[in-house]
Amino acid sequence: MPAPESARAVKVTPISGFPELLxxxxxxxxxxxxxxxxxxxxxxxxxxxxxxxxxxxxxxxxxxxxxxxxxxxxxxxxxxxxxxxxxxxxxxxxxxxxxxxxxxxxxxxxxxxxxxxxxxxxxxxxxxxxxxxxxxxxxxxxxxxxxxxxxxxxxxxxxxxxxxxxxxxxxxxxxxxxxxxxxxxxxxxxxxxxxxxxxxxxxxxxxxxxxxxxxxxxxxxxxxxxxxxxxxxxxxxxxxxxxxxxxxxxxxxxxxxxxxxxxxxxxxxxxxxxxxxxxxxxxxxxxxxxxxxxxxxxxxxxxxxxxxxxxxxxxxxxxxxxxxxxxxxxxxxxxxxxxxxxxxxxxxxxxATRSTPAAVLVAVVDEESRRRSDTVAAALRARGVPCEVAPAAARFGKQIRYADRRGIPYVWFPGAAEDGGDQVKDIRSGAQTDADATTWVCPPADLRPAVVVTAP
RNA sequence: GUGGGUGUAGCUCAGCUGGUAGAGCAUCGCGUUGUGGUCGCGAGGGUCGCGGGUUCAAGUCCCGUCACUCACCCCA
Known part of the structure; x- marks a missing residue:
């Protein structure tokens, strides 16, 4: 048997003149x-x-x-x-x-x-x-x-x-x-x-x-x-x-x-x-x-x-x-x-104002309720709101940070409302309100990433 | 194709006349059993571009090579 392959770092280098973007x-x-x-x-x-x-x-x-x-x-x-x-x-x-x-x-x-x-x-x-x-x-x-x-x-x-x-x-x-x-x-x-x-x-x-x-x-x-x-x-x-x-x-x-x-x-x-x-x-x-x-x-x-x-x-x-x-x-x-x-x-x-088209991150409370989050996402998408479901049912702080890192403006919390309904949080302002995925209107300015210039 | 410059962590760079690697930022974790950004602590990550040479010893000196980069040429 050959010795286990040593985990040597693979060198990747840019090719001059072939630009790639983030x-x-x-x-x-x-x-x-x-x-x-x-x-x-x-x-x-x-x-x-x-x-x-x-x-x-x-x-x-x-x-x-x-x-x-x-x-x-x-x-x-x-x-x-x-x-x-x-x-x-x-x-x-x-x-x-x-x-x-x-x-x-x-x-x-x-x-x-x-x-x-x-x-x-x-x-x-x-x-x-x-x-x-x-x-x-x-x-x-x-x-x-x-x-x-x-x-x-x-x-x-x-x-x-x-x-x-x-x-x-x-x-x-x-x-x-x-x-x-x-x-x-x-x-x-x-x-x-x-x-x-x-x-x-x-x-x-x-x-x-x-x-x-x-x-x-x-x-x-x-x-x-x-x-x-x-x-x-x-x-x-x-x-x-x-x-x-x-x-x-x-x-x-x-x-x-x-x-x-x-x-x-x-x-x-x-x-x-x-x-x-x-x-x-x-x-x-x-x-x-x-x-x-x-x-x-x-x-x-x-x-x-x-x-x-x-x-x-x-x-x-x-x-x-x-x-x-x-x-x-x-x-x-x-x-x-x-x-x-x-x-x-x-x-x-x-x-761009964010690094993903997603306007909403649908949080996952625990893996057992992931289907509920999927349903929310489907409802949002049906109405033209780009969104993704959190990759893991981590602490909400981590899920919010996941959205923040990418510039996703909204995090959706299934079942967070008093009456068992959902809430959506604008993580820029911190404002969190009751919301229904079948009727919630995403502010048009947030629907797509906007393009901005920071220098004159 | 011709000439100059530069190659050390993901990024930006330290590393003195040789003594077997460091900072900041970024990433991840913990502090904070679920609501982020601040702050604190910690972790991972480098055959020092590659090959050869000199030396007891090379990131450091020498040669070669490759890549990147700037200028020429030309063009969006």
Whole structure:
């Protein structure tokens, strides 16, 4: 016989970039998700879910150096020649836009256009994690795609939906920065700079490395001092109204694409002014890394937490979904739910008022009468009151403490009343009153855990 | 992938130029045969990330490795 296994502690360690929440935190996150879903549905977006995997070549197709961030999926038992390679293999999706584009192509015959959908799912990116950046996280996307042409007013609608969701969440002040790819593109071309992508990438670093460094990089990239100045001048324009148009005009550059972009961006900003004053800001430095964006691009930051990066972004894409014959242009915006929630948890003290959905703990007097407690619980549940029955017929003090630890506001005592009926105690105030499980009304504010923030 | 930092109890951390582990908080128990939170007393919980080396002796010094973390890249 082998010696008895020594009780050695099993080491469990977190995996970097795969965040997990405590119960109260998860309840808070669910609240955030509920609000987002509700707003999306109020705007008529239909729910959709796509599989977690796509062919690797499809995931690779639409991005630049996306290959590094894609997680491949293989069976552990697969033969070695089936593994390792990416060609023909499967990968976990790194966003919800690319899978959605595929979905549209695959089901185009059975969808009605313009097609509005929302999608809330986890995505995976094999990046180096750090604060606010994860390898597994949840995105909540809305997109609209149409056949052939996409009306421009949709580009104004997307950020307004996000703004509405954010207004219902304890995120504080926020700004949705908006730009149109055609503005810098036309501007650069008008200046004689042909490397639009390269220039955009440099400009995108502006808030990180500063104007001086950006100027150096532009000069290294072959721009003249004058061109670099103009590029920086454009990027410095940021207005909450349509006055950015005159400011761009004042720079004296002209190009047909620039005109198009300015008109489109002005329309978006104007809609924002009317429907969500102060939330949409034209920021001509916003570039967005993904190169499938062709028109309006969005980026959202919470005021005071700009260093956490964007908590919602997106844009218009005209050729992401195309089968070669028909193209389905779209526009969408994504809320980085995990980043947003982690930010609120870390910086705003976001939490739930309790760590369980239960509003009531039904006490158990002794094990012989547990059935009576079960009956009480059933009556409460039948009327929509979340509750649980105490795990043990311990001293009442312990049962109350059980509820207190979890933030459960009420403890129900079967048979505690003079007449043999029940009593319910609000353990926050200590008030204990006679009650009947078939008629007791739980105060609405206590029915579900509430979400609170403790920091400004 | 590149570079820096850090690994000691569930959490936050002490532990001096080497002498075989400690605090606070948390958890559980008792004080309180059933009504909590305060308070008091007590208990459990550590192969000091892992492996190797130096030494009579390593949490402490050296090498390696892994993990976490920060920055770059990129992005929600």
């Amino acid at each position: 119960p109260a935190e998860r309840l808070a996150e669910l609240h955030v998700l509920d609000v987002i879903r509700e707003v999306f549905e109020l705007h008529g977006f239909t729910p959709l879910e796509t599989r977690a995997v796509e062919p690797v070549e499809r995931l690779l197709g639409k991005g630049g150096d996306a290959d590094k961030e894609i997680y491949g999926v293989t069976r552990l038992a697969a033969r070695s020649d089936e593994r390792g390679g990416t060609d023909g293999g499967l990968g976990l999706h790194f966003d919800l836009t690319v899978p959605f584009a595929r979905y549209v192509l695959e089901h185009a015959g059975r969808l009605h256009f313009p097609f509005r959908r929302y999608q809330v799912q986890r995505v995976w990116r094999g990046e180096r994690p750090q604060e606010g950046r994860y390898r597994e996280f949840t995105q909540a996307d809305i997109d609209v795609v149409d056949v052939g042409e996409l009306p421009p007013h949709l580009e104004a609608e997307m950020p307004l939906v996000v703004a509405e969701a954010f207004r219902r969440l304890p995120v504080g002040e926020f700004r949705i920065l908006v730009n149109n790819r055609k503005v810098p593109e036309g501007f650069y071309l008008g200046l004689g700079l042909t490397d639009v992508q390269g220039t955009l990438r440099v400009v995108d670093k502006l808030d990180k490395i500063g104007a001086e460094k950006v100027r150096d990089l532009l000069l290294e990239g072959g721009a003249t001092a004058e061109q670099a100045e103009q590029v920086l001048a454009l990027a410095s324009i940021r207005t909450a109204d349509t006055s950015f148009v005159e400011r761009v005009r004042a720079l004296g550059v002209s190009h047909p694409t620039l005109d198009e972009g300015l008109a489109a961006l002005a329309a978006v900003v104007r809609a924002g002014e009317e429907q969500a004053p102060g939330t949409l800001v034209a920021d001509l430095a916003i570039a967005r890394g993904l190169d499938y964006y062709t028109g309006t691009v969005y980026e959202t930051q919470l005021v005071g937490a700009e260093d956490w990066g964007s908590v919602s972004s997106g844009g218009r894409y005209d050729s992401l979904a195309s089968d070669g014959r028909t193209t389905y242009p779209g526009v969408g915006i994504s809320i980085g739910v995990t980043r947003l929630v982690q930010l609120l948890l870390a910086r705003r003290g976001l939490t």
